[in-house]
Amino acid sequence: MARREGPILSERAAPSGAEPSGAAPSGAEPPVALYVHTPFCVSRCPYCDFVVYAGAAARGPRSRTAAYLAALETEIRLRADAVDERFGPPASPGRPTLTSLYLGGGTPSLLGGDAIAGILGIVGERFGLAPGAEVTLEVNPAPAERGSANRWQMVGVNRLSIGAQSMVDAEIRTLGRRHVAADVAATVAEAREAGIGSLSIDLLYDVPGQTLDSWAGSLEGALTLRPDHLSLYALTLDDPDEERLTGDLGDHLPTTTGARRWRERARQSQDEDRAAAMYEMACARLAGDRWHGYEISNWARPGHESCHNLAYWERRPYEAVGPGAHAFDGVVRRWNAADLDAYIAALAPGDATAPRFPPGGQESIDPRTAEHERLILGLRLARGIPRAWVDAAPFRATAPWALESGLLEIAADRLRLTTRGRLLSNELFARLV
Secondary structure, three states: OOOOOOOOOOOOOOOOOOOOOOOOOOOOOOOOEEEEEEOEEOOOOOOOOOOOEEHHHOOOOOOOHHHHHHHHHHHHHHHHHHHHHHHOOOOOOOOOOEEEEEEEEOOHHHHOHHHHHHHHHHHHHHOOEEEEEEEEEEEOOOOOOOOOHHHHHHHOOOEEEEEEEOOOHHHHHHOOOOOOHHHHHHHHHHHHHHOOOEEEEEEEEOOOOOOHHHHHHHHHHHHHOOOOEEEEEEOOOOOOOOOOOOOOOOOOOOOOHHHHHHHHHHHHHOOHHHHHHHHHHHHHHHHHOOOEEEEOOEEEOOOOOOHHHHHHHOOOOEEEEOOOOEEEOOOEEEEEOOOHHHHHHHHOOOOOOOOOOOOEEEEEOOHHHHHHHHHHHHHHEOOOEEHHHHHOOOOOOOHHHHHHOOOEEEEOOEEEEOHHHHHOHHHHHHHHO
16 A cells, blocks of 8 residues: 555664553553554555565465464454553443544455454454444455455445555556556445445655656546545655664564665656655645645545544554554554564464464653654644644744744644645654654
């Protein structure tokens, strides 16, 4: 899939195998959202940094999906036990049920309707789903990968996130995807006919070989399908190995030699000024069509903002399961290691030992880091932050410069990014940190 926007993480402590204790640390809160990571794709796109196991691991006689699903069910139950112990059972005083459930990947639509129904059933039983809770499923639009929209609707999915990445077939091939633009249209049509109430399309810009004209065509192609939500991301080509995110307890997998070569070639064709022009073009086009750009990279029709991603940006507590998944209780961030073998071995041991939490790590968020995150994540949103926050210690020295540079504006006693500020947000956020 494309980039999924989560929180800005602070500098991590060394990974550890620590398991959550029974007592909730001061300030911790029960989750309002749950993320489920499915680490399988038919093939791995060369730009993708998500935890993905492709090819034979994803389907066929050597598929790892059955072992993963058994381990996943156990993790859901173990995490639910830990949350119950800390905060009480779902719907008890002070313990809300979930307002959103996000099934991401990878390609969770590869699992099939029965598996997705099973996951939703366990989550509903152990965490509880609030009436009208947002239930998102990521789908790849290729015919053999998107599954049945009717089945998704029947099991309780009410939002699809469609990994189009482009509506130009040549660009789709360049990105290593397994579909064509017509498959995106077919996916949308099937979902509408099935009665799925909210549809989101992901698109990438600053793609190798992409021009301003082809980007405009891709955007228009998506708008023609009348989705409810658009996520528009600049193609980022990070190196998780260089960032020390891999290893036995890391939350990323090592980059393959082929992917590394593809990224080196792709970087040579990227252009910051052209990418900025593409972003500005999209902002102007969508504003003219009355889309709400509610976050730096996300636009929605009224009422179709991503409830799940808003939980991240608002620093609300969320639980997460699956290889490489991240959770946050308001005080501690926790992540599972990316290694699928270690994940399954911990949760579905082949001997008589009891299942245990998978390996990974965690870090406590100190008040200073929490303040930085509150400012940065708040500024990502179109509504911005209260003007009074200018006096917060991390912002006091930076705000005058950002206002004078045209990166920030004051509107209705709130401080928010301008379009120029969105383009240069990384520089602004770096100064805040």
